Amino acid sequence: MIELVGIRKAFNQGQHNETWALSGIDLTIPAHRVTALKGPSGSGKTTLLTILGCLARPTAGRVRLKGEDISGLPERFLTEIRRQTFGFIFQQFNLVRGLSAIENVILPAYPTGRPRKALLEKAEALLADVNLAHRRNARVEWLSGGEQQRVAICRALINDPEILIADEPTANLDSQLAKEFLAILEKLADAGRTIILTSHDPLVVEAALVDRLVTLRDGRIVETVDKPERRIRRAAS
Amino acid sequence: MRTWIEKQKHLIDFTLASLMRRKAKNLGLLFIYTLLVFVLASAALYTHALRQEAQKALAGSPEIVLQRLIAGRHDLIPPGYIEKIGRIRGVQKIEGRLWGYYYDSVVKANYTFMAPRDMQIERGEIIVGPALERSRGLAAGNGISFRAYTGELFTFIVADVLPQSSELVSADLVLMNEEDFRAFFKIPPGYYNDIALSVANPQEVRNVAIKLLTALPDSRPILRDEVLRTYASIFDWREGIMLTLLAAAILAFGIFAWEKAAGLSAEEKREIGILKAIGWETGDVIKMKFWEGLLISLTAFLVGYLAAYLHVFYFSASLFEPVLKGWAVLYPRFTLPPHIDGLQVATLFFFTVVPYTAAVLTPIWRAATTDPDTVMRA
Numbered sequence: 001m002i003e004l005v006g007i008r009k010a011f012n013q014g015q016h017n018e019t020w021a022l023s024g025i026d027l028t029i030p031a032h033r034v035t036a037l038k039g040p041s042g043s044g045k046t047t048l049l050t051i052l053g054c055l056a057r058p059t060a061g062r063v064r065l066k067g068e069d070i071s072g073l074p075e076r077f078l079t080e081i082r083r084q085t086f087g088f089i090f091q092q093f094n095l096v097r098g099l100s101a102i103e104n105v106i107l108p109a110y111p112t113g114r115p116r117k118a119l120l121e122k123a124e125a126l127l128a129d130v131n132l133a134h135r136r137n138a139r140v141e142w143l144s145g146g147e148q149q150r151v152a153i154c155r156a157l158i159n160d161p162e163i164l165i166a167d168e169p170t171a172n173l174d175s176q177l178a179k180e181f182l183a184i185l186e187k188l189a190d191a192g193r194t195i196i197l198t199s200h201d202p203l204v205v206e207a208a209l210v211d212r213l214v215t216l217r218d219g220r221i222v223e224t225v226d227k228p229e230r231r232i233r234r235a236a237s
Numbered sequence: 238m239r240t241w242i243e244k245q246k247h248l249i250d251f252t253l254a255s256l257m258r259r260k261a262k263n264l265g266l267l268f269i270y271t272l273l274v275f276v277l278a279s280a281a282l283y284t285h286a287l288r289q290e291a292q293k294a295l296a297g298s299p300e301i302v303l304q305r306l307i308a309g310r311h312d313l314i315p316p317g318y319i320e321k322i323g324r325i326r327g328v329q330k331i332e333g334r335l336w337g338y339y340y341d342s343v344v345k346a347n348y349t350f351m352a353p354r355d356m357q358i359e360r361g362e363i364i365v366g367p368a369l370e371r372s373r374g375l376a377a378g379n380g381i382s383f384r385a386y387t388g389e390l391f392t393f394i395v396a397d398v399l400p401q402s403s404e405l406v407s408a409d410l411v412l413m414n415e416e417d418f419r420a421f422f423k424i425p426p427g428y429y430n431d432i433a434l435s436v437a438n439p440q441e442v443r444n445v446a447i448k449l450l451t452a453l454p455d456s457r458p459i460l461r462d463e464v465l466r467t468y469a470s471i472f473d474w475r476e477g478i479m480l481t482l483l484a485a486a487i488l489a490f491g492i493f494a495w496e497k498a499a500g501l502s503a504e505e506k507r508e509i510g511i512l513k514a515i516g517w518e519t520g521d522v523i524k525m526k527f528w529e530g531l532l533i534s535l536t537a538f539l540v541g542y543l544a545a546y547l548h549v550f551y552f553s554a555s556l557f558e559p560v561l562k563g564w565a566v567l568y569p570r571f572t573l574p575p576h577i578d579g580l581q582v583a584t585l586f587f588f589t590v591v592p593y594t595a596a597v598l599t600p601i602w603r604a605a606t607t608d609p610d611t612v613m614r615a
Contacts, residue, residue: 050610055514055608055609055610056608056609056610075518075519076518076519076520079513079516079517079518079519079609080516080518082516082609083515083516088514088515090514094507094510094511094514095511096508096511096512097258097504098254098255098257098258099254099258103254107251107512107515108515108516108517110244110247110248110251110517110521111244111247111516111517111518111521112240112244113239113240113241113242113243113244113247114240114243115243116243116246116247116250155515159516
């Protein structure tokens, strides 16, 4: 679904503090599968995720989405692809303070110009799916960490994206909440969504729902492990 | 088109929510902004309306007023001058006028005494302006005494009070019979304070003035156009004083607005980053902030202008009265007829709404064009 060829990414290029976060990544992200990127801090996980999610452009190399080269597209088109194809769950949740949970959920859909009524209906349904319907009008800063993350999940799904991207999703959650999050993710994976996540939390990278595990170090892929299909794994367990 | 409208509605919704989230800051800004528009609009509306009124009042005045000068000072017109003017071509009507100032020590104010030609006033009677009616508590039928400069006491009966509508020019007026006037100021018959001349052809006014100067070298013709220009410059000058006094306030507002607009808070920058990361285009963010700037400045403009309109036309500009209305002790009390000048509104709009909206956009544009991936690294 996404194909990366020879991806390199530099920060502060040409300056004395030039750093190469990625040094030649070749990777394929299969559709309808859960791919986890793991590695120590500074290994390039988040940088790779921003390139996969069209949040940043590579310094060198090609990004192909469904066979189409998107690495040279202007920002405007990248934004549109990002909005239509990807849903993001950030480590810090990145909800807009002062707005209610439901207002936060419908924010990514504003540029689409869909009628407000339809957006609210969809947001209600998403919040109900994650057992948060009763908190729809609560301001997000009043919600617990777990609740905030569930709002962030609903926000990522409002535009019905094919691919869900999560950056260190359990970093701010305790084990119980992390398990609950993985359960939600599993449901989404079973529904056919492609999921890409980064983590160095063993609970996530060793979770049964992960189909492909990519290990990074110093901006390079050091190992790729493909697991058998999920239903086969489930049957085996 | 429908999608576009829905999108704008969403952006406005979000803008309103944003404004409400930073209520204290935005209400403070709105208040100061509205106050500034109010003051500027009040000054502009007031001086403009005054100018209009003065113009209207002077429309009926003579084209030329002729004074006589001795040693550069205004002196009485002696007999024979009117006859000499009568021979100048183009002069339609000549009228010797009698008027003077009288200081009333009771209310410590100057009155203008006049003997009108076009009004029949009986001997021993006077007609007074509305300001006198108030300051001396006069009404028709009352008696009032004035001590002349000779020391002699004159008593008059108030026959009538001039209507309020003419108060701008008649507030301190005392009209009396010609013989009473001459007796009060000891002006001998045949002498006048000045001469009013009507000239039929406006193109001829300057020529007539030149002819007057040739025929009567000790005279000074004053043209109506010059008076109008003087009035205009007096009002401009007063407006200038007001604006100078306000300059500090305007500057303070400028700094405040710039600071608010230019100095995006970390929270606002974070929000812009989030919006971009979740699929808002740079253009959407800028449009949203444009709506925010426009809503604040437009509200301030409308509320400020409306308040200024009410202040000037319904409350007689009571806040600026001392600066704007003049040096007379007896302030005229009057309500100006509402008058709005399109160009003036447009100018005020341009100098208040446009700079603020533009000032808001520059830093937003800078923040909105940053890479969306920064939010991942927060």
